[in-house]
Amino acid sequence: MQKGGYIYIMTNANKTTLYIGVTSNLPKRIHEHKTHIFKNSFSARYNLELLVYYETFERIELAIARETEIKKWNRAKKETLINGLNPEWDDLSGGISNY
Numbered sequence: 534m535q536k537g538g539y540i541y542i543m544t545n546a547n548k549t550t551l552y553i554g555v556t557s558n559l560p561k562r563i564h565e566h567k568t569h570i571f572k573n574s575f576s577a578r579y580n581l582e583l584l585v586y587y588e589t590f591e592r593i594e595l596a597i598a599r600e601t602e603i604k605k606w607n608r609a610k611k612e613t614l615i616n617g618l619n620p621e622w623d624d625l626s627g628g629i630s631n632y
Contacts, residue, residue, distance in 0.1 A: 538596030540603065542586040542615060543576060548622055550579045551611055555600040557593055563626045584626040586615045 539559040543552040543566055552575060556562040563584050564570075569577040590596040603611065619625060 536593050538590045538593035540588050540590075540596050540600045541584060542603075542611070543581040544583050544585050544622065545580045546583070548583075548585075550581060551608070552576050552579075552581045553600055553603050553611075555593075555596045559587060560629045563629055567626070583622070583624040584629070585619050585622045585624070587625065 536557050538555060538557050539562075540553065540555050541559060541562070543554070543563075544550060552566075554562065566576050566584075567582045571577060575581075588596075588599060590599065603614070606614075615622060
């Protein structure tokens with residue numbers, strides 16, 4: 534059985550910092566960001582609590598490859614990606630099922 538995966542982009546209330554991540558359990562990972570479970574992490578330090586973008590993959594390896602690709606992009610290209618799905622940069626975590 535293959536394990537699926539997700540890539541996601543988090544930001545803060547001012548939308549000044551972006552974090553691109555990959556996970557096999559998106560609801561759990563978003564909860565970890567929002568509750569700052571890892572107190573010294575990059576996302577906790579910059580209050581990255583808003584899920585503004587995500588993609589779903591059938592295999593985690595594909596998600597990892599996509600994360601690697603997006604991380605190489607400049608800020609403008611990442612913003613274009615987010616704007617295509619979520620032009621208002623709303624927090625999408627409300628639509629994610631609990632883990």
